Amino acid sequence: MPDGSRDGTLLFDRNDWTFDSMHRTFDAIIDIAEKDLGLNLYPNQIEIISSEQMLDTYSSVGMPLMYRHWSFGKHFIQHEHQYRKGMRGLAYEIVINSNPCVSYCLEDNSMALQALVMAHAACGHNHFFKNNHLFHQWTDADGILDYLDYARGFIQKCEEQHGTAAVEKLLDAAHALMSVSVFRHRRPPMLTERAERERERRRNEEAEHSVHYIWSAHEAADRPGGTEQAVQERKSRMRLPEENLLYFIESYAPKLQPWERQILRIVRNIGQYFYPQRQTKVMNEGCACFVHYHILSRLHQTGRIGDGAMLEILHNHTSVLFQPGFDDPRYSGMNPYTIGYAMMTDIQRICTDPTEEDRAWFPDIAGCKDWRNVLKDAWSGYRDESFIQQFLSPKVMRDLRLFSLSETGNEAFYRVSAIHDEAGYREVRDALASANNPSLSDPDIQVVDVDLLHDRVLHLQHRPTSGVPLAEDDVRRTLDHCRRLWGYDVSLTEG
Amino acid sequence: MTQFIDRRLNPKGRSLGNRSRFIRRARAAIKKAVDDSVRSRNIVDVDQGEHVAIPASDIHEPSFHNADQGGHRDHVLPGNKTYRAGDRIDKPPQGGGAGGREGAPDGEAEDEFLFALSRDEFLDLFFEDLALPDLVKRSLKSTDIMRPRRAGLSVTGAPANLSVMRTMRNAIGRRVGLRRPANREVEDLRGHIASLEAAPHKDTHDSDELAKLRARLDHLVARQKRVPFLDPVDVRYRHFEMKPEPTANAVMFCLMDVSASMGQREKDLAKRFFVLLHLFLKRRYEKVDLVFIRHTHQASEVDEQTFFYSTESGGTVVSSALVEMQRVISERYPAGDWNIYAAQASDGENYSGDSAHCAELLNGEIMNLCQYFAYVEIIGEAEAKILTNPASGTELWRAYLGVSGKWPNFALKRIAHRSEIYPVFRELFSTAPETSDA
Structure with missing residues (x-):
């Protein structure tokens, strides 16, 4: 560990990084992060990757493992195209909200840049992930990598059993609804791989229960349908209105197979995992930038980073900002x-x-x-x-x-x-x-009603914020996907 | 605790699975783009893979989202210089303008999705509707070469093929099963007897013991003789069967008339046809040799550059090229080891009377050696309108028509425009079964 007596010796004096200089620099960075700033960090795992691997990670929404789908291939091609044309550079790092906190550093970075990246990602983002209440309460950093591994394996198994085309269709439809399938208000349960397997087992066992309402149809037929009271009762039984479309479809779609429900669940869980990130872009990046700037200028003040390296760091710092x-x-x-x-x-x-x-x-x-x-x-x-x-x-x-x-x-x-x-x-x-x-900025679309015993039309309601309409062309295509999942007609009304 | 992990050596191409899914998904659009580019671009470049643009709407991922226009919106922008509260700013004529939406920065159309196909991906799409599997079966009929292939074990065979491992394994099993006394057991017994015999004092007990041991030794030795260490029933030989093996080598002969009547346009068309055939063969065979034979009134083997780009003047004697081809085959490419393909391009002109000689050469020997012989006649676009009847044509055409009647693996076609090359190529190969069935 660096101490006062070692102050003033440069951590690195060459432009190229080595694992040795990375270790030394990281120890110095962590020292300031913990002792000076008092950050509370997950253990770090810093991985050096090549630019192609960086593109890989980009295209699978920044996650180290992901199930297979053509849209990720499309994103990869887009990123690659832009990268090759020089339209945009690669990110210097990608950091994952997991425990241990995984940061990917690009191998092309110079040592000064690696120091910047480590302070930014492995300290700044890391602290934010571990301490921000949204991440803390809504995501499970311990379980996410296992969960993704499980998801990837499960979807691969489904592809083998039910054919790639069927799985692809389902994923297309699920992705279309991903943005309106987030619990914004009530907190979702944590993701763990074991709970997920357990759920899958139970779900298969109780497959016939997924159509339970057909069995109770005999009793229901006697009751007066369509009265205000009956509608209210039905809605409250299904906990309508429901803001999470995929959750509702997963729970109530009459025709889906158990494996299809499970895939919908995976997609919406992953969407949910990213929801806190979308709500904290400004803070997350601000925190990381503040932390890297503070740490690196402290290292520069104590003479542990040379002037040249600091200039390079400042150049990158200012161009990011x-x-x-x-x-x-x-x-x-x-x-x-x-x-x-x-x-x-x-x-x-x-x-x-x-x-x-x-x-x-x-x-x-x-x-x-x-x-x-x-x-x-x-x-x-x-x-x-x-x-x-x-x-x-x-x-x-x-x-x-x-x-x-x-x-x-x-x-x-x-x-x-x-x-x-x-x-x-x-x-x-x-x-x-x-x-x-x-x-x-996301449209507010909710499931408001469905009568499973009669026409089974899924009624969605869009409540525009300040009169902003939906993009029409996409609405039509998204509704098609929605119908495919629901199995019956779907209607969308403006509320 | 911090860990550093070097991931750079991890296997590459992690997203290949996603990529192939994407290509399958956008197949129709990509296929169309590939076909278009084959038609309009230089086929020589096909090898390098291809940049294709497909309509973005085909691979659009829809979702519910707000429209760009309409409703009440607030925007916050940085960098105010002159505005005060209550000012009005005219909206820019198109698009969201100050709302923050950016136009395409480099003029690239936003509704197109551009990407590069690798060589393999391109060729897969390129050859997709050529029905390759059938074609492979059909033209891989040269099964002249027989090679020994392992085919299990047998009880007879040449000593060189003795399978020691199998033989010894059988012997051990038999010896264990029949309880053959082990050599060590016999040796131990002999030693024991010898030590008893050497003992100075012997009483009756000892001599009884000795007699018993001798009897046992005799029994063991006799048993060892009865159950031999290695018996003829143990012996196994590796067995080989002769199996036909398709040759993995191909040679492609490009024959072209380079006399003055073949202009740049004709050569260009011929080249495209050769390149296409070459690409096709390259996918099917491990090794494809190219032989370029050009001819005027005399033929010579040349390199590719000379073949396509240097000019020569002289008359036209087509048969000279066939003779040259025969010579090269007999010198370097014995038909037993090589799949021989030939593609000939010409404008149909020939020295009067030579065409019959050509047909003779083809019928006599060349067609026996060749897997496939394709002849393309390059005609003017004006001529193409007149020459609609396949039976009529130049002397050479008519002679070749006769050859094609006799040999199913001989094909001939007329080409007038470069967009026809690909369809013609396809036709050349797909007509083969019909004629062979007929």
Whole structure:
């Protein structure tokens, strides 16, 4: 372990990395992460991979193992094409929310870049995964790799038993509904491989029960159908409305085979696993950038990273954080890295060196000096939307010169609704917070009713947010997939 | 605890399974793209795989999502310079504009999905509807070469083929089963007897013992003789059967008329045909040799560059090329070891009277040696409209027509345009069974 006496000796002085220099540097990084920042980390597993393997991992939604499906092949080809044409570089790393926390580092990285990547992924993301309440409560880092392994094996077995074409069709349909098959409000049970096998066994045993309502049809026939009370009763029995489409189909679709239900379950579980990541893009990247910057500049200050290497690190740091203005040809939306990092350094500033404005806006933390714990609280207790609501300061809005536009219907112009001034801070903040809330940008589609004893039409309802309609062409094709799964007609109404 | 793992040596191509699924999925679209590119592009490049573009809508993955337009929306943007609250900004004429949607940066059409097929993938699609399996069966009929193949064991055979392992295994089983006394047991007994005999004092007990042991020794030795160490019934020989084996080598003869009447267009068409045949053979045989024979009024074997790109003037005597081919075959490619394919391209002109000689050569020897002989006549596009009757044509054509009547593995076709080459190639090979059945 490095200590004071070793300070000042360079961790590495060559551009190429070796396992030796990686080890040495990582020890120094972890030392600062744990002793200075007080991060709470999963054990790390750092894997060196080639660029082709990086493309592989990209295409299977960033997971180290995944079941087989043509769409992953398509994504691979897309990434490869863009990469070969130089349209985009490869990520320097990919990190997986698992225990141990797996980070993939590209072999082409220079040693300085590897140091950056290790501080970023193996400390920053790692801490965020382990401590943020969403990940903590909604995903199971211990079980995910086993679960994916199980899923891959199960789907392969299904392909062997039922044919690749049948499995492919099912997966196509399931993927189409993946985005509307997330529990946003009630918490899903944890994924474990063993529980999954157990469930599969029970499901097979009770296969005939999946059509239990047919058996009770005789009794039901006597009851008056269609009255308001009967409808209410039916809905409450099926716990309608239901926001998770695949969950509902898995549970109630009349015609699906047990293995088909199991595959639907796998797809929606994987979708659910990624839901916290979609809600914490800004925070996750902000946290990682803040952590790598803090650690590496500390190493540079103590003379353990040379000036040249630090320049390279800063060059990469700033290009990741680059936010072109809205009128720049390079502009392609808000960069989550930028906003996250800007807010976190700003929190540090508010804690240590507040202005009058900060004292008015953030009386709890302004000048408290303890920025480490303020940040750690923020990392653990918030998601993007609430984090922005809580911590976006006027200074950050001014620095980034944020302004908000609104448009209504098919008007030929945008209206500037607020800018970075006293009158507009709150409105800009609200708008940015909602822009980072996936439950607002995802359409709200729910199962509202189905009468299994009569026409079995699955009634879906779309509730538009601020009147935003669905993309029509896709609606038609997605509904086709939905019908294929449900086995009967499906209707979609606007609510 | 931190672990570093070097994954770089892990097997490559982890996503090949996904890729093949993707290609199967988009098969129809890719196939069409491949066919188009074969028609319009240089076939010589086919070897290198191919970039194809397929319509993105064929492989679109639909989902419920919000439309780009409509409803009330708020956007937050960075980099304000001059705007104040309440300002109006005109929307850009097309697309989402300031909403943050980016157009295609390099002019590549967004509704096309571009990717590269590997050589193997391309060729698979390329040959897909050529019904290869039948073709393979049909043209792999040269079974002249017989090679010994292992075929189990036998009780008779040449000493060189003795299977020691099997023989000894049988012997051990037999010896155990018939309780043959082990050599060591006999030796021990002899030693025991010798030590008793050498003992200085002998009493009656000892001599009784000695007699008993001698009797036992005799019994064991006799038994050893009766149950031999190795018996003729143990012996096994490796057995071989002679089996026909298809030759894995092919040679392809490219014959072409290079006299002045063959212009660049004709040569170009001929080349495409040769390349196609070569590709086809390359997939089927381990080794494909190419022999280029060009001819005017005399023929010579040349290298590929000379064959396609250098010009020569002179008359046209087609039979000279066939004679040259015969010479090369007899020198280097004995028909027993090689599958011989020949492709001839010409504009149909020939020295008057020579065509009959050609037919004679073909009927006499060459067709006996060849797996397949394909003749393409390259004609002008104007001529193609006139020459619709296969029975009429130049003298050479008519002579060859006679040959094709006698040999099912002789095919001839007329080509006028490069888009016809591929269909013609297909036809050449698929017509073979009909004529052979007839």
